[in-house]
Amino acid sequence: xxxxxxxLDTFFNTxxxxxxxxxxxxxxxxxxxxxxxxTATGLALGFALAILRAKQTPWxxxxxxxxxxxxxxLPPLIIIIVFFFAFPLIGxxxxxxxxxxxxxxxxxxxxxxxxxWGAILSLPRGQSEAARSTGLTWWQTxxxxxxxxxxxxxxxxxxxxxxxVSKNVxxxxxxxxxxxxxxxQSATSTAGNPTPLTMAAAAYLAIFIPAMILARRMENRxxxxx
Amino acid sequence: MSSSPILELVxxxxxxxxxxxxxxxDLAVRAGEMVCVVxxxxxxxxxxxxxxxxxxxxxxxxxxxxxxxxxxxGVDINALRQKIGMVFQQFNLYPHLSALGNVTLALRKVRxxxxxxxDALGLAALKRVGLADKAKIYxxxxxxxxxxxxxxxxxxxxxxxxxxxxxPTSALDPETVGEVLKVMRELRESGMTMLVVTHEMGFAxxxxxxxIFMDGGAIVEQGPPHEIFGAPKHERTRAFLTRYTSWA
Ligand SMILES: Nc1ncnc2c1ncn2[C@@H]1O[C@H](COP(=O)(O)OP(=O)(O)OP(=O)(O)O)[C@@H](O)[C@H]1O
Ligand SMILES: [Mg+2]
Numbered sequence: 325x326x327x328x329x330x331x332l333d334t335f336f337n338t339x340x341x342x343x344x345x346x347x348x349x350x351x352x353x354x355x356x357x358x359x360x361x362x363t364a365t366g367l368a369l370g371f372a373l374a375i376l377r378a379k380q381t382p383w384x385x386x387x388x389x390x391x392x393x394x395x396x397x398l399p400p401l402i403i404i405i406v407f408f409f410a411f412p413l414i415g416x417x418x419x420x421x422x423x424x425x426x427x428x429x430x431x432x433x434x435x436x437x438x439x440x441w442g443a444i445l446s447l448p449r450g451q452s453e454a455a456r457s458t459g460l461t462w463w464q465t466x467x468x469x470x471x472x473x474x475x476x477x478x479x480x481x482x483x484x485x486x487x488x489v490s491k492n493v494x495x496x497x498x499x500x501x502x503x504x505x506x507x508x509q510s511a512t513s514t515a516g517n518p519t520p521l522t523m524a525a526a527a528y529l530a531i532f533i534p535a536m537i538l539a540r541r542m543e544n545r546x547x548x549x550x
Numbered sequence: 551m552s553s554s555p556i557l558e559l560v561x562x563x564x565x566x567x568x569x570x571x572x573x574x575x576d577l578a579v580r581a582g583e584m585v586c587v588v589x590x591x592x593x594x595x596x597x598x599x600x601x602x603x604x605x606x607x608x609x610x611x612x613x614x615x616x617x618x619x620x621x622x623x624g625v626d627i628n629a630l631r632q633k634i635g636m637v638f639q640q641f642n643l644y645p646h647l648s649a650l651g652n653v654t655l656a657l658r659k660v661r662x663x664x665x666x667x668x669d670a671l672g673l674a675a676l677k678r679v680g681l682a683d684k685a686k687i688y689x690x691x692x693x694x695x696x697x698x699x700x701x702x703x704x705x706x707x708x709x710x711x712x713x714x715x716x717x718p719t720s721a722l723d724p725e726t727v728g729e730v731l732k733v734m735r736e737l738r739e740s741g742m743t744m745l746v747v748t749h750e751m752g753f754a755x756x757x758x759x760x761x762i763f764m765d766g767g768a769i770v771e772q773g774p775p776h777e778i779f780g781a782p783k784h785e786r787t788r789a790f791l792t793r794y795t796s797w798a
Binding site: 448450453454459461468469472473 | 603605628629631632634635636638640642643644645646655656659660701704705708
């Protein structure tokens with residue numbers, strides 16, 4: 325066999341691919357499911373924290389800053405391991421899905437909070453003063469004046485972070501979450517051939533390239549309105 | 551001239567930490583009166599204005615607007631603020647909303663008007679400042695003078711009893727100052743009560759009913775414009791005015 329044939333046989337083995345594609349596809353659904361769930365809860369929690377922090381009371385701000393710093397400093401892998409392996413010792417057990425979803429949601433929330441908070445802070449004070457001077461409440465000002473502008477400013481870092489954190493669903497393999505990468509790895513060792521890993525890579529591209537295109541379109545659309 | 555005060559400041563004090571910037575201001579502005587406030591930078595003009603709608607919390611004294619004391623607990627400040635329009639040096643228009651969207655936001659959110667009602671009132675307000683044709687335009691595409699006129703429309707659409715202006719023309723190109731002053735003059739002629747911090751001495755001299763000179767957190771001197779500008783009694787007023795006119 326020449327080099328090219330060996331490469332094809334090793335990484336693009338059709339026989340192995342035919343045998344294991346249902347496993348890979350099952351993993352794709354798990355990856356997408358966890359990714360979407362993490363995006364929803366992570367952004368929701370992050371936005372809620374940024375808005376609470378904008379209240380500028382130390383009772384909220386100090387714990388929020390601590391939470392955001394810790395969650396951004398720790399490798400997500402460690403957080404997943406703690407939730408899955410350490411929490412049962414204090415009587416809190418959870419599935420691999422829950423541990424991965426919860427960990428990544430908290431990580432995304434920390435980054436989303438920082439991005440949105442930074443955007444809120446960068447708006448001129450006069451924006452909220454103008455709104456308050458016409459009788460809008462703090463909350464009305466937040467919803468109608470501050471958030472629409474802050475979300476637009478924060479959109480590029482937010483979309484980048486959503487993609488980065490969703491990719492980390494692969495870390496769920498350490499707690500045996502049957503997402504794409506985990507299924508591909510087990511398939512690889514049973515088959516004795518790394519073709520499933522190639523399939524996993526293709527699956528990642530199929531999931532994330534459209535996500536990136538969608539993100540870019542959202543950013544462009546937001547930029548044109550002003 | 552009517553004599554009931556729309557705005558009454560009694561012994562108003564304001565301190566930022568140890569720094570006392572208002573040291574007991576007593577001032578009454580009657581209905582329909584236009585009072586211009588002049589004074590050197592840091593004399594507390596903005597602080598006084600911003601206490602009047604409690605964008606800054608006063609540290610002492612009383613503020614009465616249209617018969618209601620707005621200082622102290624138990625007041626619905628959001629309801630009261632609708633009676634007090636404010637125009638800022640930097641316009642502070644909402645960049646994500648059209649001119650009409652800027653003007654109608656409070657009508658919709660605070661007054662609970664329907665979109666159609668709010669738009670009709672908003673268009674009428676834009677018309678008063680000569681910008682009915684710019685209703686759909688976003689602030690980024692308006693000149694400074696136009697933006698400031700939209701900001702005035704945003705305030706008057708709520709039919710306030712009192713309008714506060716904090717250096718409304720200081721951030722404008724010289725060629726657009728006139729159009730904003732013209733709108734302010736028309737507003738005054740329509741009977742609006744106005745308290746105006748300004749460095750436009752010409753405007754104060756010719757349009758104000760009364761001019762206040764502030765320095766060091768206190769009112770040093772006040773009177774009709776021809777007295778303050780023509781024959782200032784106080785040495786500090788004289789020094790300020792000569793310095794100001796020689797710079798201008
Ligand atoms: N938020 C604040 N915190 C601390 N000090 C402040 C604050 N706002 C104003 N000051 C101080 O209070 C004093 C009065 O300020 P103010 O803005 O009322 O003056 P001004 O007469 O409006 O001046 P200018 O003509 O420059 O606008 C100044 O010394 C200023 O530095
Ligand atoms: Mg000022």
